Amino acid sequence: MGTPSAPDVVVNTTGLTKRFGSTVALSDVDLEVRRGEVFGWLGPNGAGKTTTLRLLMGFARPTAGAIRVHGRDPWRQPAAVHREVGWLPGDPAFHDRLTGRAHVRMAARLRRSPDDDKTADAVTERLGLDLDRPVGTLSRGNRQKLAVVLALLGGPQLLVLDEPTSGFDPLVQQEFQALVREHAAAGGTVLLSSHVLGEVQRTADRIGVLRAGRLVAVEEMSVLRGRSLHRVQARFDAPVRAADFAGVPGLRDVQVTASTLRCAAPAAALDALVGRLARHRLTDLECTEADLEETFLAYYGGEPGGR
Ligand SMILES: Nc1ncnc2c1ncn2[C@@H]1O[C@H](COP(=O)(O)OP(=O)(O)O)[C@@H](O)[C@H]1O
Ligand SMILES: [Mg+2]
Structure with missing residues (x-):
């Protein structure tokens, strides 16, 4: 998981701004996510969470300011960034006629990582997913489990998860939270978004609160608990x-x-x-x-x- 000489800052943004026409999706955001932490990216719908994560993945280009992932500019070096990132999109797309396992194999080939079937089987078993059914027959929760499996393939250093637990029942949610904590305990980094604190409060070390594109607070969870x-x-x-x-x-x-x-x-x-x-x-x-x-x-x- 990353090299020992890698800096402690995994993601940083300075003055990060994204406009879509006259819509300001993100405005002047300065943020640091550090190695080994679980960072909750919180805000109501439309606050700019997905926009941030898409900029991080290099799927969109900042209007102003900068974003770096392991020191790299994702817009200029998307392939290098993607090698170190497990991505769970807010709206995962699948091929409905293919099985979960076919998706795993395709993703593994793209990543050229030999252990992927093992990772997939271990995660699949913990979440309780049948990899051999066509994705089109899966419930929303089960499709979301497959998205988690795909994000974890190849042991990426950084997990970037856009509202990952929507659609999970409480037991699956617990298992998912355990996976997230284990990733961080092993030195990995997790950035996950949500519109409800309850979904991240058990896993996050810190949270950033976004409202209407502006970062209004960055807080240690322990401090927030102390202010309860x-x-x-x-x-x-x-x-x-x-x-x-x-x-x-x-x-x-x-x-x-x-x-x-x-x-x-x-x-x-x-x-x-x-x-x-x-x-x-x-x-x-x-x-x-x-x-x-x-x-x-x-x-x-x-x-x-x-x-
Ligand atoms: N591709 C796009 N084109 C135009 N407006 C967009 C686009 N993507 C996001 N927006 C707008 O940017 C704002 C932030 O959206 P988003 O990042 O999806 O918020 P969140 O993920 O927090 O719900 C919203 O007003 C949304 O309508
Ligand atoms: Mg979103």
Whole structure:
């Protein structure tokens, strides 16, 4: 998997911009993906995720700025880039009358890699796919499994996966996530896109958040977990005012109705919040951790560039 002297930065972009006519698909994106990490490329539909990955594969040319994969320009050296990349397109195309195995053989011939049947059989078994059926008879989930198998052929250093888990049921999703983690643990790099945090939160080391073509955040998953919001509801024996709780850092969605306070607080603010609550006489207190998706939307779900 790559040479020891290869630099730690596997993908980097500087001022990466792509316009289609008057549509700005990607605007001034600076990004670094490092060797050995799983990087989640997140954003709502139309944010520019697929465009980024297609630029990375050299299928399109940047309007401005630059993208490098292992130091190479994919537009100028697509073959060299493709040798090191396993690609799973957002909309994989197959020959419906051919079996999965025929697809594997074709891809293996293109890659000139002798071990491919072994890789394919191992991955196929883990995901639970029948390689001997014509692809036209496969369900959407099974076609997606075949796309995963094809991306892994030949042991590429970098996996570039565009919304790979759409169509997987939870068990297959788990097995897929294990494959991704194993790839990174063996020194490989994974860049995978999704429009939902839940799909990448168990695998990603870092995430980049794209909105309307702009990179609005790059975050370690562990940091995002540390900022996870807690929903708090407190009842008091007398009316309170919102102003009583102002100044608690990071407090959100504060609602005060008579003698009840509802709000959301990041874990780090709970101590300060409890200090304020204790200035009044509490009759009831509830505190539940929100799921990561809710935390994510609270921080990154606003207007582009807004937090
Ligand atoms: N080939 C194309 N021609 C014109 N517009 C495009 C093309 N590809 C993407 N776009 C536009 O660029 C924007 C980003 O699209 P895309 O990268 O597919 O987003 P995502 O993958 O995050 O859903 C969208 O507004 C989309 O309509
Ligand atoms: Mg897309």
